[in-house]
Amino acid sequence: MALDPKFVGRSYGPYTYQAGLEKIREFAVAISTLPLPYELARQEPAGLRPVYHDEAAGKASRHGSVIAPPTFCVNFAIAPFLRAVLDPALGVDVGMLLHGEQEFVFHAPVRPGDTITTNGKIDAIYEKAQKDFLVVSTDSVNQLGRPVVHAVWTAVIRR
């Protein structure tokens, strides 16, 4: 069943997220080349950018603190996209859903302690090659009101 384009423009949010130092470290390890997270306790985290986990390195950097890897934003910016794909009104078959495309425009880095608010809306619904496409755009701002990241999430729903 095709998705109904009448839902274009439907908005989701605001959703708030509190960024924490340990969560940022955990994310940095997950995307690093470390074989297992527990090895972090036993070895120097080679291949892990110091500004993502080391407070002294963060302080000495031009950012003045630890900052999150740019794609850490998935933790908070995804909220409106998830709400859209799980919205009973749309009726997306989540078992057939794949992440099709992704775009981020980065404004300010995320720091431990930041409170980030995200809003989003459905930008497009269309059909191509027997698949449904759902496009959600999101904007996240920090506690200072500064834009953090603009994201465009594209879901592909197979039939």
Next chain:
Amino acid sequence: MSETVVKRECDRFRPIYYAAASGDFNPIHIDKEMGQMAGLPGNILHGMCTMAWAVEAAIDALGGDPGDLARVKVRFSKPVKIDDTVTLTLKREGKRVEIAAVNQDGEDVLKNAVAEGR
């Protein structure tokens, strides 16, 4: 123009680490049978993890400061499976980095992947 190559491996626990770190516990990423039920070869890596690999490699290509990354866009063209090796080839021209991401069978796992520095 400068070119760099980075290889990343999807070990069998990688989707589980990424699920925990990102909050995305979609069962197609963490359970082989659920992946197969969805018509996939098994559980597959989160596209966002492949994108994170590409983004970190692009940051290195742009000089190594994550704050210098302004924009990134990718299309997920093929799932990354357990034990896949993804070869990322980054071609930088000025502030623009074109990223190719290919698995061990020569298939593109990302298409039209591009990052831009500030």
